[in-house]
Amino acid sequence: MTWRILTGDCIEQMKTLADQSVQTCVTSPPYFGLRDYGTAEWDGGDAECGHTIVKPDHDAKASFAGRVTRGERSACIKCGATRIDQQIGIEPTPDEFVAAVVDVFREVRRVLRDDGTVWLNLGDSYNARQKGSDEGWDKSRLSNPAAVQKAQAASLRPRPPVAGSKPKDLIGIPWLVAFALRAGFATCCGCETEMRADLWPIRNGHRICIDCALAGRREAKVIPTETGWYVRQDIIWHKPNPMPESVEDRCTKAHEYIFLLSKSRRYFYDAEAIKEPANFPDGPGNMDRSKYADAYTAGDERHRTKAGLAEIGALEKRNKRSVWTVSTKPFSGAHFATFPPDLIEPCVLAGSAEGDTVLDPFAGSGTTGMVALRHNRSFIGCELSPEYAELARNRIRDDAPLMNHSTEAVA
Numbered sequence: 305m306t307w308r309i310l311t312g313d314c315i316e317q318m319k320t321l322a323d324q325s326v327q328t329c330v331t332s333p334p335y336f337g338l339r340d341y342g343t344a345e346w347d348g349g350d351a352e353c354g355h356t357i358v359k360p361d362h363d364a365k366a367s368f369a370g371r372v373t374r375g376e377r378s379a380c381i382k383c384g385a386t387r388i389d390q391q392i393g394i395e396p397t398p399d400e401f402v403a404a405v406v407d408v409f410r411e412v413r414r415v416l417r418d419d420g421t422v423w424l425n426l427g428d429s430y431n432a433r434q435k436g437s438d439e440g441w442d443k444s445r446l447s448n449p450a451a452v453q454k455a456q457a458a459s460l461r462p463r464p465p466v467a468g469s470k471p472k473d474l475i476g477i478p479w480l481v482a483f484a485l486r487a488g489f490a491t492c493c494g495c496e497t498e499m500r501a502d503l504w505p506i507r508n509g510h511r512i513c514i515d516c517a518l519a520g521r522r523e524a525k526v527i528p529t530e531t532g533w534y535v536r537q538d539i540i541w542h543k544p545n546p547m548p549e550s551v552e553d554r555c556t557k558a559h560e561y562i563f564l565l566s567k568s569r570r571y572f573y574d575a576e577a578i579k580e581p582a583n584f585p586d587g588p589g590n591m592d593r594s595k596y597a598d599a600y601t602a603g604d605e606r607h608r609t610k611a612g613l614a615e616i617g618a619l620e621k622r623n624k625r626s627v628w629t630v631s632t633k634p635f636s637g638a639h640f641a642t643f644p645p646d647l648i649e650p651c652v653l654a655g656s657a658e659g660d661t662v663l664d665p666f667a668g669s670g671t672t673g674m675v676a677l678r679h680n681r682s683f684i685g686c687e688l689s690p691e692y693a694e695l696a697r698n699r700i701r702d703d704a705p706l707m708n709h710s711t712e713a714v715a
Contacts, residue, residue: 305659307673307683307700311693314665314686318411321684326415326663327572328655330648330672332425333408334393336401336477353383391688392666398429398466398475402484406500408665409485409533415663419572422533422565423651425541425643426478428557431469478538478561485565488532492516494523501528533565540627541647562628562651577653579621624650643671649679656681670696677704 310317392408395401412422466475487502492513504511504526516524539562546558630647648671652662658680664672667685669692676683677700687693 305677305680305682307677307685309667309670309673309685309687309693309696309700311687311690313688314408315411317686318415318663318665321415323414324417324420325661326412326684327417327420327657327660328652329412329416329420329422329424329663329665330651330655330676331423331664331666332643332668333405333666334391335427336393336395336398336429336475398477398480401477402480405481406484410530412663412665413533413567416567417572418568419570420567421536421571421573421655422563422567423655424481424563424565425560425647426481426563427560428477429475431466431471431473431475478563482535482538482563482565485533486535488528489530490526491529492523493525493527494521498529501526501532533567534569535563536566537564537626538562539564542627542629543632544629545631562647572655572657574654574657575623578624578650580624582620582622624654642669645671645675648672648675652676652679652681667696668692670699673700674703 310320392404393401395404409422416422466473469475483502484500487500489498490501490504490511491498492504492515494513494516497513497515501511505514506512507517511526512524513526514524541560541562543558543560546556549556628647628650630644633642633644652672652675656662656676659682661682661684662672662676663684665686667673667687670685673683673685673696683700685696687696
C-alpha cells in the first residue's frame with residue numbers, strides 16, 4: 305500500500321495519474337459561499353500594497369453552458385496586481401460553482417476504473433448576500449480553529465443575489481450538482497460547441513443548437529460526446545450534534561447529502577462489508593424472525609425471496625439503510641470542515657477492496673486517507689492549500705506510523 309498528498313489544483317494534479325488507476329473516490333468539495341480557505345495569490349503589482357479589489361463581470365453565458373474558466377481573478381485598483389484563486393466555493397453564482405465541480409469530476413471520471421464509484425458529500429446554501437470584506441485572513445491563526453472559522457467567513461467577498469431565487473430561499477446546491485453530473489456533455493455537429501447535455505434546448509423532441517438553427521446551418525443537431533454519471537442513491541448524513549443556529553423561522557439543519565455515483569451501470573459495491581445489525585421488534589403482536597425475507601428454513605417456500613434463498617444467519621444483519629447517523633467530531637488542527645472517520649468508513653469499505661486505491665481530490669485534513677490506510681487501501685489525495693496538505697500528511701503519519709516507509713514521493 306502507498307499514499308501521497310499532491311499539492312496544487314486538483315485537476316492539474318489528477319492529470320499526472322494514469323487512466324482507470326483509482327477504484328473509488330470519496331470526497332467533499334468546499335461548499336458554495338461558506339468560507340474562504342485563504343489560497344489566493346497576487347501576481348504583479350506592488351508587493352507592499354494592501355490591495356483593494358474590484359471583481360470583474362462574470363461570463364453568465366459561459367457559466368450557464370457549464371464551461372467557465374476555473375479560478376477567480378480580481379484586479380487591485382491601486383497597484384494593478386491580479387488576485388488569482390483556484391479554490392472552489394467562492395464563485396459568484398451557483399451556476400459557476402456547479403460548472404467548477406463538474407469540471408473536476410470530468411477528470412475524476414478519467415482516472416476512475418469503469419466499475420468504480422464516487423461518494424460525494426455536499427451541503428446546501430441559502431440565497432443570502434454575503435457581507436464579507438476583502439481583507440482575507442491571517443494564516444498565523446491556523447492553531448486556533450475558532451479564529452480560523454471567523455476569519456474565513458469574514459473574508460468572503462459580497463456576491464450578487466442568486467438568479468431565480470428569492471432572498472432566504474434554499475438554493476438546492478446538492479441536487480443541482482447531482483443533476484449536472486448526471487447530464488454528461490453534448491456537442492453541436494455544426495459549430496462544434498460543447499456544453500452540458502441538459503442545457504441544450506429541445507425542439508421537436510431533439511436537442512439542437514439554436515445559434516446554428518437561426519443561422520440557417522443544416523447541421524444544428526446535437527450529439528452526446530460524454531456520458532454522464534449514474535446517480536445511484538442519495539444518502540442522508542444525519543448529525544445528532546449539528547452546528548447550533550439562531551434561526552426562529554425554520555428547523556436547525558441537521559443533515560447533509562452523500563451521493564453515490566457510478567461510472568457504469570454495473571460497478572463494484574460490497575454490500576456485505578457494510579451490513580448493519582438487524583433490528584427486530586420484540587413483544588406481543590410482532591412478527592417472529594422467521595417471517596423476515598432474509599431467512600429460510602429448508603423446504604419452506606414462504607421464505608424464498610426474489611434474490612434466492614439466504615442463510616438464517618443473515619437475520620443477524622441487514623442491508624445498510626440510506627440514513628447514516630454519524631456525529632461530527634472535533635479536530636484540534638486548523639481545518640474546520642473535517643470528515644468524521646465513521647462517515648467515510650462505509651464508503652471506503654463498500655466502494656473498494658483491500659489493495660485498491662482511494663482518491664480524494666479535496667483532501668483537506670486527510671481523513672479519507674486515514675480511513676483508507678486503516679483498511680489496507682492505498683490513497684491519493686489532492687489539496688490546493690500547502691498548509692492543509694502538510695497538515696494532512698502529518699495527520700496520516702501520526703495515525704498510521706507503520707505506513708510511513710511506503711509513502712510515495714510527495715508532489
